[in-house]
Amino acid sequence: MFEKILIANRGEIALRIHRACKEMGIATVAVHSEADANAMHVRLADESVCIGPAQAAQSYLKIPNIIAAAEITGAQAIHPGYGFLSENAKFAEIVEAHDLVFIGPTPDHIRLMGDKIAAKKAVAEAGIPTVPGSDGGVETFEDAKKVASTMDFPVLIKAASGGGGRGMKVAQTPDQLKEAFDTARAEAMAAFGDDAVYIEKYLGKPRHIEIQIIADEHGNVAHLGERDCSLQRRHQKVLEEAPSPALNKEQRMEIGEITRQAVAKLGYRGAGTVEYLYEDGKFYFIEMNTRLQVEHPVTEAITNIDLVREQIRIAAGMPLSFKQEDVQFNGWSIECRINAEDPRTFAPSPGEVTDFHAPGGLGVRLDSGLYAGYRIPPYYDSLIGKLIVRGATREEALMRLRRALGEMVINGVKTTGPLFEELLHEPDFISGDYNIRWLENWLSETEPKS
Missing domain, CATH: 3.30.1490.20 (ATP-grasp fold, A domain)
Known part of the structure; x- marks a missing residue:
């Protein structure tokens, strides 16, 4: 197993990876821009290295700086998180060329799935339904x-x-x-x-359903069920839940097994997500993301499987810690993406967080690096936290989410929290009767409530 891992990312995902490493007894190296010197993942990591100025192109996307940070700290592996360089095949190749381990798929699979035309052809040949x-x-x-x-x-x-x-x-x-x-x-x-x-x-009113898979280099492949990511604005996911309100157990296991077998045929290694549009009982492949997803916590909540831990084990050459028949789906989980944005116009709202209080209690998880006094920089994605709840049923999860949103305090900047509080009173959302165009239609038809 690795003794030290460099985390080539920032924000909540860098903190998420750090936590998994610490629970495995692995030391962490945080890299950061000048703007992120006081970020929580930097403060908690065992070591930190400044890799450039605020602009991502000069820091988080600067491959030579990241490699140099790994070499001077003696890190053995690099976890890219999501975004930035996580699906950059060239970066993965450079990491390997410097005798470091890239915690993710092979460069060839990253490159294949990054080309949407080649990816569609490859998965169709492997048995996945396509549009x-x-x-x-x-x-x-x-x-x-x-x-x-x-x-x-x-x-x-x-x-x-x-x-x-x-x-x-x-x-x-x-x-x-x-x-x-x-x-x-x-x-x-x-x-x-x-x-x-x-x-x-073009599908008129589809849902966005994705299947989480994970595979090791020993030929073991498992699917961890589906996530419903249909609540979207401008093709960007806003809220995710697992399982999907639209599928029954038979549909879930059928598309899961189709996906699992196809991924096995591709010889894939690591965590990945196969995304589909679902309409009138049929699935149509969109793309495969060769990385950890933002919404991975809802899968962890209903399977009790730590995906980051499995990623690290796989990269170290170890087999999956479970088999497909061991995977059990328990309860319901929902994730809200908390962005530093106006909840209606979605204009970015960087600035100082004057007050912060995380919700808690049974079945509540907040993945965030926020703290009172933290200044949200204007240079990066506006995601500042993910509020994840789990309940025995969807109804219980919705009630728990409503309670958790009411407890959460983030003052000094605007956030999308109030948007979710509104949505939790909408009949279509409560019933689970929504598709990928529902949110944009709702936003255009409704006025902000006083």
């Missing part, structure tokens, strides 16, 4: 017209190297296809340096 659409990239508008003519409109133009909704445009009718095609390519080039796009059937 009807082009077999590969669509290079010209004439090609786009031919593919679109084989499907009913609307259709979706997507960037091959995309993510987060960028390079993604909908054509409701054939007349809109040219503008959608050109705009998607231009956005893809601007965001990813790659204008390759492909076309898929």
